[in-house]
Amino acid sequence: xxxxxxxxxxxxxxxxxxxxxxxxxxxxxxxxxxxxxxxxxxxxxxxxxxxxxxxxxxxxxxxxxxxxxxxxxxxxxxxxxxxxxxxxxxxxxxxxxxxxxxxxxxxxxxxxxxxxxxxxxxxxxxxxxxxxxxxxxxxxxxxxxxxxxxxxxxxxxxxxxxxxxxxxxxxxxxxxxxxxxxxxxxxxxxxxxxxxxxxxxxxxxxxxxxxxxxxxxxxxxxxxxxxxxxxxxxxxxxxxxxxxxxxxxxxxxxxxxxxxxxxxxxxxxxxxxxxxxxxxxxxxxxxxxxxxxxxxxxxxxxxxxxxxxxxxxxxxxxxxxxxxx
Amino acid sequence: xxxxxxxxxxxxxxxxxxxxxxxxxxxxxxxxxxxxxxxxxxxxxxxxxxxxxxxxxxxxxxxxxxxxxxxxxxxxxxxxxxxxxxxxxxxxxxxxxxxxxxxxxxxxxxxxxxxxxxxxxxxxxxxxxxxxxxxxxxxxxxxxxxxxxxxxxxxxxxxxxxxxxxxxxxxxxxxxxxxxxxxxxxxxxxxxxxxxxxxxxxxxxxxxxxxxxxxxxxxxxxxxxxxxxxxxxxxxxxxxxxxxxxxxxxxxxxxxxxxxxxxxxxxxxxxxxxxxxxxxxxxxxxxxxxxxxxxxxxxxxxxxxxxxxxxxxxxxxxxxxxxxxxxxxxxxxxxxxxxxxxxxxxxxxxxxxxxxxxxxxxxxxxxxxxxxxxxxxxxxxxxxxxxxxxxxxxxxxxxxxxxxxxxxxxxxxxxxxxxxxxxxxxxxxxxxxxxxxxxxxxxxxxxxxxxxxxxxxxxxxxxxxxxxxxxxxxxxxxxxxxxxxxxxxxxxxxxxxxxx
Numbered sequence: 080x081x082x083x084x085x086x087x088x089x090x091x092x093x094x095x096x097x098x099x100x101x102x103x104x105x106x107x108x109x110x111x112x113x114x115x116x117x118x119x120x121x122x123x124x125x126x127x128x129x130x131x132x133x134x135x136x137x138x139x140x141x142x143x144x145x146x147x148x149x150x151x152x153x154x155x156x157x158x159x160x161x162x163x164x165x166x167x168x169x170x171x172x173x174x175x176x177x178x179x180x181x182x183x184x185x186x187x188x189x190x191x192x193x194x195x196x197x198x199x200x201x202x203x204x205x206x207x208x209x210x211x212x213x214x215x216x217x218x219x220x221x222x223x224x225x226x227x228x229x230x231x232x233x234x235x236x237x238x239x240x241x242x243x244x245x246x247x248x249x250x251x252x253x254x255x256x257x258x259x260x261x262x263x264x265x266x267x268x269x270x271x272x273x274x275x276x277x278x279x280x281x282x283x284x285x286x287x288x289x290x291x292x293x294x295x296x297x298x299x300x301x302x303x304x305x306x307x308x309x310x311x312x313x314x315x316x317x318x319x320x321x322x323x324x325x326x327x328x329x330x331x332x333x334x335x336x337x338x339x340x341x342x343x344x345x346x347x348x349x350x351x352x353x354x355x356x357x358x359x360x361x362x363x364x365x366x367x368x369x370x371x372x373x374x375x376x377x378x379x380x381x382x383x384x385x386x387x388x389x390x391x392x393x394x395x396x397x398x399x400x401x402x403x404x
Numbered sequence: 405x406x407x408x409x410x411x412x413x414x415x416x417x418x419x420x421x422x423x424x425x426x427x428x429x430x431x432x433x434x435x436x437x438x439x440x441x442x443x444x445x446x447x448x449x450x451x452x453x454x455x456x457x458x459x460x461x462x463x464x465x466x467x468x469x470x471x472x473x474x475x476x477x478x479x480x481x482x483x484x485x486x487x488x489x490x491x492x493x494x495x496x497x498x499x500x501x502x503x504x505x506x507x508x509x510x511x512x513x514x515x516x517x518x519x520x521x522x523x524x525x526x527x528x529x530x531x532x533x534x535x536x537x538x539x540x541x542x543x544x545x546x547x548x549x550x551x552x553x554x555x556x557x558x559x560x561x562x563x564x565x566x567x568x569x570x571x572x573x574x575x576x577x578x579x580x581x582x583x584x585x586x587x588x589x590x591x592x593x594x595x596x597x598x599x600x601x602x603x604x605x606x607x608x609x610x611x612x613x614x615x616x617x618x619x620x621x622x623x624x625x626x627x628x629x630x631x632x633x634x635x636x637x638x639x640x641x642x643x644x645x646x647x648x649x650x651x652x653x654x655x656x657x658x659x660x661x662x663x664x665x666x667x668x669x670x671x672x673x674x675x676x677x678x679x680x681x682x683x684x685x686x687x688x689x690x691x692x693x694x695x696x697x698x699x700x701x702x703x704x705x706x707x708x709x710x711x712x713x714x715x716x717x718x719x720x721x722x723x724x725x726x727x728x729x730x731x732x733x734x735x736x737x738x739x740x741x742x743x744x745x746x747x748x749x750x751x752x753x754x755x756x757x758x759x760x761x762x763x764x765x766x767x768x769x770x771x772x773x774x775x776x777x778x779x780x781x782x783x784x785x786x787x788x789x790x791x792x793x794x795x796x797x798x799x800x801x802x803x804x805x806x807x808x809x810x811x812x813x814x815x816x817x818x819x820x821x822x823x824x825x826x827x828x829x830x831x832x833x834x835x836x837x838x839x840x841x842x843x844x845x846x847x848x849x850x851x852x853x854x855x856x857x858x859x860x861x862x863x864x865x866x867x868x869x870x871x872x873x874x875x876x877x878x879x880x881x882x883x884x885x886x887x888x889x890x891x892x893x894x895x896x897x898x899x900x901x902x903x904x
Binding site: 120123124126130148150153155159185190236241243262265266267270273275277278280289290292297365368401403404 | 447448546549589591593595596604726739743748751812857
């Protein structure tokens with residue numbers, strides 16, 4: 080029964096959050112609920128991860144951390160909302176690489192400046208892609224696939240969750256690295272793409288591990304490679320693309336950013352709260368089951384990573400000639 | 405066969421444990437509530453409750469979340485019937501005749517038949533899931549881009565048939581809907597279309613805003629026009645439950661709706677929605693007097709309501725058997741499952757039979773709870789209509805605005821809904837029906853997306869639509885429907901010619 084009482088109290092609490100924002104006096108941070116803006120719709124992995132993190136941060140900060148979904152326009156709406164928020168530590172951004180180092184290369188005009196409008200707080204997790212193939216594709220290993228694609232240029236259909244999305248760009252780096260070409264077939268998200276992959280309408284797909292894993296086990300899909308630098312801890316038999324093409328790295332990764340001008344004290348306080356979440360072994364295991372690897376670091380490490388990623392994607396996108404205006 | 409019974413027995417054993425019944429009840433009650441409140445959908449609610457489910461046993465968590473989903477479907481019909489506000493996309497059709505019934509003082513029978521039809525459909529589709537889930541999932545595989553395109557063509561032809569009045573007007577409305585559906589980012593090229601520099605438009609016009617504006621807001625505006633003498637539907641509340649005649653008129657539509665919904669719900673992407681539209685169209689075609697539709701025909705409520713509930717249930721099939729979500733709510737369910745350490749997919753049935761069958765059994769329990777809870781509530785809902793206009797409608801408007809805003813926290817969406825309210829009012833004045841527009845708006849983008857995908861896959865060869873049997877069948881069906889529709893027009897023309 081205690082569990083039920085707890086659920087009920089959280090249910091009621093969720094309503095109370097909005098009533099709490101009154102006039103503020105000079106109090107120790109945080110003196111009111113903190114909002115964590117997620118630039119994706121509720122229900123995706125980023126939302127699930129953000130909510131798990133927000134729950135842990137709520138415990139540590141002693142204030143509600145409220146997840147606010149601001150989806151749309153490939154993260155531009157959410158990013159812009161955070162960029163224009165006061166840098167007081169009460170608005171945080173749960174971002175992916177798309178908002179920070181991909182959009183500026185795809186769109187000729189952005190309402191926010193990805194490099195100047197935010198300060199890095201800390202990395203949270205990496206979700207490496209797995210290269211999936213329908214069983215009918217005449218290739219049983221990554222090397223076979225490249226050989227087949229070289230012999231039959233443009234014959235294989237590669238599904239993507241949308242033009243200019245990170246998995247689509249991953250296809251582009253694969254094409255550039257291996258000197259092959261695929262026909263990119265765009266879907267609205269990975270769910271419909273996976274259905275068509277299972278049905279054999281398309282041949283290949285980059286996706287996280289969680290949805291395809293049971294189909295890999297049952298033989299309805301082949302996992303040819305992972306797109307992270309190293310092999311995935313729970314799948315040591317799947318080779319990394321980087322073993323054939325050194326440095327090949329494509330994944331969705333998640334970090335927390337704050338509006339530029341947020342004080343150093345607040346940034347390190349939030350970073351410490353993120354570390355608390357990351358260091359919980361239960362969380363590690365839970366996220367690994369979802370195909371994600373929890374990975375932290377200091378704000379400085381994140382800043383350096385952002386810089387190198389921005390350069391890398393700029394080169395890839397320029398070479399592939401993708402523009403989205 | 406015996407195995408099914410023992411499995412269902414196992415499932416009911418799990419679902420009927422007092423704790424699980426309680427969570428099921430919380431789920432459907434909460435779902436009904438958010439469904440009735442226009443615009444506040446199950447997605448936001450489930451997302452907010454997701455962290456809570458970390459602390460629950462997996463089965464209780466899933467039972468509660470599933471309860472919210474079909475509870476909301478259910479509640480959505482209530483606001484559609486009472487105040488012409490489709491809370492869910494699948495209740496748009498319910499507005500057409502349900503609201504007219506309410507205006508004639510027959511809100512009780514409309515709500516009653518919606519409840520009972522939904523319950524029947526829920527029972528049948530739960531059984532279907534229990535018996536045939538894995539083979540049914542294969543149907544989704546048979547539908548590639550070419551098949552979806554042809555299915556959407558059929559849907560659009562149906563949209564024209566749906567219309568009440570002038571054929572020309574309804575074709576115009578479908579085309580307007582198609583055009584509005586083009587707004588946003590093009591899936592294939594990633595190019596922004598008709599966004600006029602507003603990033604808020606880059607994902608297209610939101611469905612809830614359009615439906616609420618065209619149906620709800622416009623109705624409120626046109627009521628304002630009547631000033632003090634506004635019609636009061638409460639002067640003749642009438643009976644609370646459907647009469648014997650109502651049942652006689654409804655049982656066939658309920659059966660047909662259940663069948664249609666069970667089938668279409670399996671298809672990912674708008675299956676449940678399409679099923680309610682299709683059911684309405686079928687009933688209108690089969691009716692002895694199709695002119696009663698749109699003026700409060702109970703068949704127009706019974707069929708679609710059964711269809712959308714059946715579709716809502718069978719949309720669990722791709723989730724349970726493939727681990728693939730067919731809509732955002734199902735995506736959230738996957739999130740809930742994986743957080744509990746359950747990988748959704750075909751192995752759930754064999755590895756966690758208690759969870760699998762428990763959830764299926766709980767769907768039926770949830771449907772039963774909904775009927776038991778809602779039939780006595782009908783009296784209460786109808787009382788809502790006795791609230792004076794000047795108090796009821798401003799509060800509806802307020803709830804709508806909160807609901808629209810809560811979708812993605814954008815004031816822009818609220819302005820847009822207001823604009824659609826004005827446009828909807830103009831449509832009323834012009835005698836144009838918004839239903840075909842909505843259908844064009846929803847089906848158009850899906851049709852275009854799949855057309856281009858199919859053409860890319862066939863490397864530009866359009867014969868792909870005619871060489872794939874399912875696609876060909878759907879196109880032939882659309883052609884026949886078009887001919888049937890054109891025939892009376894042609895005959896009339898001929899008669900006119902003879903008269904001259």
